[in-house]
Amino acid sequence: MSRARSVMVLGTTSGAGKSWLTTALCRWYARQGLKVAPFKAQNMSNNARVVAGGEIGSAQYFQSLAANAVPDVRMNPLLLKPEADTRSQVVLMGQVDAALSRMEWRGRSASVWPVVARALDELLAENDVVVLEGAGSPAEINLKASDIVNMRSAQHANAQCLLVTDIDRGGAFAHLYGTWAMLPAEEQALIKGFVLNKFRGDAGLLAPGPQMLQDLTGVPTVATLPMWWQHGLPEEDGVFDDRTTAAGAAVHTTIAIVAYPRISNLDEFQPLKNVPGVRVKWVRSPAELAGADWVILPGSKHTSGDLAWLRAQGLDRAVAAHAEQGGRVLGVCGGLQMLGEGLIDPHGIDGNAPGLGLLPLVTVFEAEKTVRHRHANFGQLHGPWAALSGVAVQGYEIHHGQTAQHPAMAVAHPVMADSLAWQNVGGNVLGSYLHGLFEDAGVLQALFGPLLAEKMPGVSAKVPTLDAVFDGLADYIDAHFAPGVLQGLVR
Numbered sequence: 001m002s003r004a005r006s007v008m009v010l011g012t013t014s015g016a017g018k019s020w021l022t023t024a025l026c027r028w029y030a031r032q033g034l035k036v037a038p039f040k041a042q043n044m045s046n047n048a049r050v051v052a053g054g055e056i057g058s059a060q061y062f063q064s065l066a067a068n069a070v071p072d073v074r075m076n077p078l079l080l081k082p083e084a085d086t087r088s089q090v091v092l093m094g095q096v097d098a099a100l101s102r103m104e105w106r107g108r109s110a111s112v113w114p115v116v117a118r119a120l121d122e123l124l125a126e127n128d129v130v131v132l133e134g135a136g137s138p139a140e141i142n143l144k145a146s147d148i149v150n151m152r153s154a155q156h157a158n159a160q161c162l163l164v165t166d167i168d169r170g171g172a173f174a175h176l177y178g179t180w181a182m183l184p185a186e187e188q189a190l191i192k193g194f195v196l197n198k199f200r201g202d203a204g205l206l207a208p209g210p211q212m213l214q215d216l217t218g219v220p221t222v223a224t225l226p227m228w229w230q231h232g233l234p235e236e237d238g239v240f241d242d243r244t245t246a247a248g249a250a251v252h253t254t255i256a257i258v259a260y261p262r263i264s265n266l267d268e269f270q271p272l273k274n275v276p277g278v279r280v281k282w283v284r285s286p287a288e289l290a291g292a293d294w295v296i297l298p299g300s301k302h303t304s305g306d307l308a309w310l311r312a313q314g315l316d317r318a319v320a321a322h323a324e325q326g327g328r329v330l331g332v333c334g335g336l337q338m339l340g341e342g343l344i345d346p347h348g349i350d351g352n353a354p355g356l357g358l359l360p361l362v363t364v365f366e367a368e369k370t371v372r373h374r375h376a377n378f379g380q381l382h383g384p385w386a387a388l389s390g391v392a393v394q395g396y397e398i399h400h401g402q403t404a405q406h407p408a409m410a411v412a413h414p415v416m417a418d419s420l421a422w423q424n425v426g427g428n429v430l431g432s433y434l435h436g437l438f439e440d441a442g443v444l445q446a447l448f449g450p451l452l453a454e455k456m457p458g459v460s461a462k463v464p465t466l467d468a469v470f471d472g473l474a475d476y477i478d479a480h481f482a483p484g485v486l487q488g489l490v491r
Helices: 018-030 058-066 098-102 105-126 151-157 172-181 209-217 266-274 303-313 315-324 334-339 383-388 441-455 466-480
Strands: 005-011 036-039 042-044 048-051 054-057 078-084 087-092 129-133 160-166 191-199 221-226 253-258 278-283 294-297 328-332 342-344 361-377 392-405 413-416 421-423 429-432
Touching: 005 018, 005 151, 018 036, 018 058, 018 129, 018 160, 018 466, 036 058, 036 105, 048 058, 048 361, 048 392, 054 058, 054 078, 058 129, 058 466, 078 105, 087 098, 087 105, 098 105, 105 129, 105 151, 129 151, 160 172, 172 191, 172 209, 191 209, 209 221, 221 466, 253 266, 266 278, 294 315, 294 334, 303 315, 303 334, 303 342, 315 328, 328 334, 334 361, 334 392, 334 429, 383 441, 392 441
Parallel strands: 005 129, 005 160, 036 129, 042 078, 160 191, 191 221, 253 278, 253 294, 294 328, 328 429, 342 361
Antiparallel strands: 048 054, 078 087, 361 392, 413 421, 421 429
C-alpha cells in the first residue's frame, strides 16, 4: 500500500503560528495537484465544527477546506474541550467519551494512541501528502512520556518537520535552539527547517543569527515571515486584540462580544472582523461595553459557570441596560441559554442557574449531545433584526441544552423552525442555537449591505471568501519560503 509523504509544523510555544502555517501548507500542496489531508492527533480547544462522524477542532476543519478535502473525524481524532481549569470533555473520533473524560491524563494518552495511530495510518494510505500540526512545544520534558501530538506523531508518519517560533516575543533563536537541543538525536533528525514568524523590521538585521543557528544545529532557517495581522483566518487560541476593524474603513458599527472564560466557537465571528466599517471588541467589563451598537453573547462550554462570571463582573446588568435602551443583543448557543429565565440540569452536565431574563425561555440540559449540520430559514422578524426575515442560512449545532418557552411567562417569538431561534417582544434581543451565522454570505449581506450602501457609498459589502483567504495564505508562504524548500519537503 502506498503511503503519503508527510510534513509537520511544530512550534516552540503555543501561539507561534502552527495552525495558520499548517493551513497555508495544505492549500499550497493542494495547488500542486496533490491530494492533501490535515492531521492533529490531539487538540485542546472549545472551537469545534461538525463534520462527518461528529466534531473536530475548528483549525482542522479549516485546514481540510484549504486542502480541498472533505472534513472528517480522523483529521483530529482526539479533541479536549475545557470545562474548567482542571477538567475537559474528551471527544474521541468525533464523539464524547465519558469514561475518557474521567480518566487521568497520562493514562488517557496510552489508551487513545492506538485509535490515533490508526486514523493517521488511514490518512497516510489515502492521500499524497498529510500535513500534521503539533501542539504547544515538542520539548515539554515533563509531558514527554505522554505526548502523542508532537514527536510521537512525527515519528509514526516519518514527517519532515518545520519548527516555527514567534520572533515578535523576543528570544527566537534561543527558543529554536533550546527546543531542538532538548530533543533526542532521532527526533532532531526530523527537523528540516526553522521558521521565524511575525517578524517586523529589516530582515537584514537578523544576520548572522540564522547562520550561527545552523552551525550549532545543522538546520537552516527556511523562512522569515513578516507580521501579518489581517490574513482572514480565525486565531486558533482565541487571541483577543483590538486590531479588529477592516482596513481603510471608518467605523459605522461597533460589536462587543463578551469574552467569558469558557467561550467557545469564537472563530465564527472572524467574518465580522472583515466587514468594512465594523469594529469588533472583546469585552470583559461593563466599561468596555460602553458605546457598543451590538452585544453578542457567544457560545460557552460551561454556561452556568460563565453566567456566574458574567454576574461577578457586573456584565449582567450592563447587558440588561443595553437591551432596555433598545440596543441589539444576540445570543448564540450558550449565549441563547443565558438570555433565558433559567438553566435546569437534571443530569449534572452543566449546572443549574438563573438566566438573564431577556427571553422567556428555559433550558434543560440533556445527557445526549446534539451535534449536527442545519439548513434553515429565518421567519418573520421585527425591529432591529428585521433584515434577516426570510433569509436562508446554513450552520451547525453543538449543545447539550434543549430550550423551550417558559409556560408561565409572556410568549417569545420563534423566528426559526425546530426551536432554533427566538426574538423578544421589543425585537432587539435575538437568540439562536445555530452557529456559523456570520459565515453565511446571505446573513452578512442582509445585515450590512444596505448599511454600507448608506454609510459608505462605493464600498463593497463583500467579505473575502474562505477560498480567497486560503489562496492568500498559500501565496504568502510561496513568497517568503526559500526557493525549493516546500517542494523538497515532499520529495
